[in-house]
Amino acid sequence: MSGEFYSGRQVAGLVTFLVVGAVLGVGAYQAGGRLSGAGSGAQVSAAAPSAPDGQALYAGNCAGCHGAKAEGGLGPGLAHTAAWGSAEFTRAVLDGQSPQGRELGTVMPRFRQTGLDGAPATDAQVAAIQAYVQTLK
Numbered sequence: 001m002s003g004e005f006y007s008g009r010q011v012a013g014l015v016t017f018l019v020v021g022a023v024l025g026v027g028a029y030q031a032g033g034r035l036s037g038a039g040s041g042a043q044v045s046a047a048a049p050s051a052p053d054g055q056a057l058y059a060g061n062c063a064g065c066h067g068a069k070a071e072g073g074l075g076p077g078l079a080h081t082a083a084w085g086s087a088e089f090t091r092a093v094l095d096g097q098s099p100q101g102r103e104l105g106t107v108m109p110r111f112r113q114t115g116l117d118g119a120p121a122t123d124a125q126v127a128a129i130q131a132y133v134q135t136l137k
């Protein structure tokens with residue numbers, strides 16, 4: 001009869017194998033759900049979209065002309081925009097109009113037409129850029 005039973009070491013090895021297999025299986029299942037867009041991760045991001053990153057938007061759309069720290073370059077420095085309200089800043093960024101109604105240079109993109117990051121510009125993106133520029137004083 002003693003030949004019919006497994007040793008304690010064999011039983012422990014089998015249990016370890018089953019536990020590791022279960023952990024790997026659950027992990028692979030969850031990763032597959034995240035990669036396919038299903039599961040709780042997609043629901044959370046759809047319910048609460050993240051705020052635009054003003055620093056990244058500035059770096060990708062503005063810094064080339066206005067300088068990395070808004071100090072100026074091809075375009076003017078942006079220190080004076082700290083006194084602008086959100087409507088004035090938005091009008092300048094989206095339509096190329098100064099608060100006084102003056103047309104900004106032709107080099108200044110009209111982001112209402114060109115968009116930001118390959119998509120139509122949003123008020124939230126412009127507000128994020130303005131907030132970031134104000135930190136550069």
